[in-house]
Amino acid sequence: MQTFVTLVRRELGAFFISLTGYAVMAGVLFLLGLSMTLMLKSLNATPVAVPIIELFYETAFFWLIVLLAAPVITMRSFALERASGTYETLMTTPVSDLEVVLAKFTGNLIFFLITWLPLLAYPLIMKRYTSQPDAVAAGPLSTTFLGIFLLGCLFMSMGIFASSITRNQILAAMNAFAMGLCLFFLSFVSKMVPLGDGLASKLAAHISMFDHMGDFVRGVIDTRHVTFYVTLTVMFLYLTLKVVESRRWK
Amino acid sequence: MIEVDNLTKRYAGHTAIDGLTFNVRPGEIVGFLGPNGAGKSTTMRILSCFMAATSGSAKVAGHDIFTQADEVRRRIGYMPENNPLHTDMRVREYLKFRARLKGLSRARSRERVDVVTEQCSLQDVASKVIGTLSKGYRQRVGLADSLVHEPDLIILDEPTIGLDPHQIRSVRQLIKSLAGKHTVLISTHIIPEVEMTCSRALIIRSGRILASDTLDNLRKSVNEDSQVVAEIAATEADLKQCWEQLPEIEYFDIAPAEGEFLRCSLTGRAGADLRQVVFDTVHSKGWKLRELTRNRHSLEDIFVRITRTDKEEEGF
Numbered sequence: 001m002q003t004f005v006t007l008v009r010r011e012l013g014a015f016f017i018s019l020t021g022y023a024v025m026a027g028v029l030f031l032l033g034l035s036m037t038l039m040l041k042s043l044n045a046t047p048v049a050v051p052i053i054e055l056f057y058e059t060a061f062f063w064l065i066v067l068l069a070a071p072v073i074t075m076r077s078f079a080l081e082r083a084s085g086t087y088e089t090l091m092t093t094p095v096s097d098l099e100v101v102l103a104k105f106t107g108n109l110i111f112f113l114i115t116w117l118p119l120l121a122y123p124l125i126m127k128r129y130t131s132q133p134d135a136v137a138a139g140p141l142s143t144t145f146l147g148i149f150l151l152g153c154l155f156m157s158m159g160i161f162a163s164s165i166t167r168n169q170i171l172a173a174m175n176a177f178a179m180g181l182c183l184f185f186l187s188f189v190s191k192m193v194p195l196g197d198g199l200a201s202k203l204a205a206h207i208s209m210f211d212h213m214g215d216f217v218r219g220v221i222d223t224r225h226v227t228f229y230v231t232l233t234v235m236f237l238y239l240t241l242k243v244v245e246s247r248r249w250k
Numbered sequence: 251m252i253e254v255d256n257l258t259k260r261y262a263g264h265t266a267i268d269g270l271t272f273n274v275r276p277g278e279i280v281g282f283l284g285p286n287g288a289g290k291s292t293t294m295r296i297l298s299c300f301m302a303a304t305s306g307s308a309k310v311a312g313h314d315i316f317t318q319a320d321e322v323r324r325r326i327g328y329m330p331e332n333n334p335l336h337t338d339m340r341v342r343e344y345l346k347f348r349a350r351l352k353g354l355s356r357a358r359s360r361e362r363v364d365v366v367t368e369q370c371s372l373q374d375v376a377s378k379v380i381g382t383l384s385k386g387y388r389q390r391v392g393l394a395d396s397l398v399h400e401p402d403l404i405i406l407d408e409p410t411i412g413l414d415p416h417q418i419r420s421v422r423q424l425i426k427s428l429a430g431k432h433t434v435l436i437s438t439h440i441i442p443e444v445e446m447t448c449s450r451a452l453i454i455r456s457g458r459i460l461a462s463d464t465l466d467n468l469r470k471s472v473n474e475d476s477q478v479v480a481e482i483a484a485t486e487a488d489l490k491q492c493w494e495q496l497p498e499i500e501y502f503d504i505a506p507a508e509g510e511f512l513r514c515s516l517t518g519r520a521g522a523d524l525r526q527v528v529f530d531t532v533h534s535k536g537w538k539l540r541e542l543t544r545n546r547h548s549l550e551d552i553f554v555r556i557t558r559t560d561k562e563e564e565g566f
Contacts, residue, residue, distance in 0.1 A: 002350060002353065003350070003351055003353065006350040006351050007351070010336075014336075017338050017339075018338060084334050085330060085331075085334030086334045088295070088300055088330045088334065089328070089329075089334055089348075089395070090351075092298040092300050092328045093323060093351045247301050247302075
């Protein structure tokens, strides 16, 4: 446990002493601010009767943040250690491979969530200036963050896996981005194929991240969605663990 | 402390180490000597449980390096080649991080960090960012890291590479000061380093141990055909005749030196010390003698002799 906490602190600390960390935070802040502005503009033009957070999600900057920020956050995790050689000093201390993988995952996930914190401020600002008492509901807001958390788990584990198989950070980021983009485009499938009862369309509906997130921002927690993210996260963490272990294969 | 038995590591297509067997006793400082690519780093990586060997077994402090890797890692301080460090951290912060990672309690790690900071003379740079330090300081940070958890065994992979002579000297002194308390295994291809710091040398080439002995014994083993150089004032013909008559001399070579002197390089038969013989001869003939020296083989010669491949030998 001690080593796990030490590693998480190091992982998280590295973001705050590197330029990359601040660049990501600034970028996310910019995109969040942009969607806030666009949302206010559209609200001024045509009033709609949905919670603010749902409107916010529909500006689609949301996906840009997930797709772009996640690879940049995770690219350094293993690739940098491999490139600089500190991987060797790390793996010769009495830490288990699982501890290292989980610590990297946790550290990256916490940072990912920190970059989303400004999102909390916007509904509060809206609440201060709106006359509508239920424009900002606590329910949808918390399920939105649950959705962000689950998406974060998936994208962080995916990114860490991409980072573990290379020593080049750029390559790690591109691989993670490509995998994220694949999932993202697969989400369109359910919109394009005609809905039916066939297996294909059912499957398409299950893997559509749009549908998942759409439910979350409306305040719906569907355990099927939760299972989807949890299993994929576990799978990528397992793969990463195997990559880390592979150095000791005979 | 280290018992290595028939350790082999094969990569796709080539064998990095091939049936390595050696022992290191507690408290010894052993130099691991070999040309580049001989398998030094591979052996050290396996011993420090970073990777697994293809076959064979090894024990560190009685613990198997494959099945009890955690126990072994707790007892090893390992500094890899090129000494990788987190360059974005401050020295003290880094050492504390490493100490905690190695399982020291908060209070104990604070205490140990203070001790190793002093031991490695890092007090002046303790709050500096590692990336801004000179190479010598970085090397000392790496050493401090490998010492911080008081390991029984310290494995240093080329600890003085890329340092200036002053820094090399201070690093060597530091390593020497570890003798007795810790067992140290140093890899290097710099020979004087072994001469100055180690009590025993393991010479390795293409993944095989070629020699493993104390430096004195290694010297003796190649000193047998010792050579004596004498500068004598006499005619070449006289000298030639004289050396040919002496039974102790295997072969000789005469070359002109400054002034009236001739420089004779004499090689004696197995084990004979020619200095006495030469002096007596010169004395009886009434020649003038200006120099009489025995060429001691430096470790460098030993190393070159032992690690020279057959191909090179033929071309000699």
